[in-house]
Amino acid sequence: MTIADDGAVALGHRVAAVTGGSPRGVPRRLTGGDICDAYRVRLDDGRTVFAKVRDGAPADFFTIEAAGLDLLRATGTVTVPEVLAALPGLLVLGWADPGEATAAQAERLGRQLAALHATPAPRYGTDGPLHLGTLRLTSGATPVDEPADWPVWHATHRLLPLLAMAVDNGGIAPEDARDVTRLCERVEDVAGPPQPPAVIHGDLWSGNILWTADQRPQLIDPSAQGGHPETDLALLDLFGCPHLDRLLAAYQELRPLPHRAPRIPLHQLQHLLAHAVLFGGGYGRRCGETARRALAARP
Structure with a gap:
């Protein structure tokens, strides 16, 4: 048995202990995760579960993720994995067999997202705290729930703190940082009509959609919160999403969003800034370009 196998065996026993059972075989390491290690764990009662581990994670890292999944589930609009255990360094979820990203699944998800975004949230x-990848986000001390206050709240509690981190670690050049700051100063001019706070996934790039064999797409790895629905839609477009045109068409049948295109850069900027913090390089340049596109689209 290799050292890696030995660690997986220990993980299997830990997962079994918190889910009530015994492991069957050695957990299988899964590919695709950048932040956590992921495993498929089989139990002797026939169940299969999904386990995520991250050494050195903050004690609340997975409990916050589990709370986000519970928040999404409580809306009754979208499908998320069942949370079986959320402990320091370990998250155990129900298993879903992955499947092809079909147009039918995309349309179904579009309708589900429209219903999710019709769910009111008490505040932005x-x-x-929340996590965006490994980055910790806070909302500030004062609750904000007025729709007209979202642009300044977003700039103050999302964009500017990430920009400061990117500047500090050299992830963004001064000229690009200057244009992001300029956008934050004029954010009310580019944010569009006020939108009441709604429950959003908060990190809905295409990698956080689990396309399943039973054609019931699941949302995973949320940064769930009260926010602006156009953020979720803009993130689907950021790194590409299968059948996005069908997804958006199904969404807009239930929840039309006229004149959304000029606002997409604003809603993508938070995640680009997070990437500039974590990875630097070209992401800092993309932040500057995105801020300039948002400013150029002002009515």
Whole structure:
């Protein structure tokens, strides 16, 4: 048995202990995760579960993720994995067999997202911290729930803190940082009509959609909060999403969003800034370009 196998065996026993059972065989390491290690774990009662581990993670890292999944599930609009255990360094979820990203699944998800975004949230952000990847987000001390206050709240509690981190670690050049700052100063001019806070996934790039064999797409790895629905839609477009045109068409049948295109850069900027913090390089340049596109699209 290799050292890696030995660690997986120990993980299997830990997962079994918190889910009530015994492991069957050695957990299988899964590919695709950048932040956490992921495993498929089989149990002797016939169940298969999904386990995520991250050494050195903050104690609340997975409990916050589990709370986000519970928040999405409570809306009754979207499908998310069942949370079986959320502990320091370990998250155990129900298993779903992956499948092809079909147009039918995309349309179904579009309708589900429209219903999700029709779910009111009490305020923008959350009462506690969130994670965007490994980055910790806060909402500030004062609850904000007025639709007209979202642009300044977003700039103050999302864009500018990430920009400061990117500047500090050299992830963005001064001229690009200057244009992001300029956008934040004029954010009310580019944000469009006020939108009441709604429950959003908060990190809905295409990698956080699990296309399943039973044609019931699941949302995973949320940064769930009260926010602006156009953020979720803009993120689907950021790195490409299968059948996005069908997804958006199904969404807009239930929840039309006229004149959304000019606002897409604003809603993508937070995630590009997070990438500039984590990875630097070309992401800093993309932040500057995105800020300039948002400013150029002002009515």
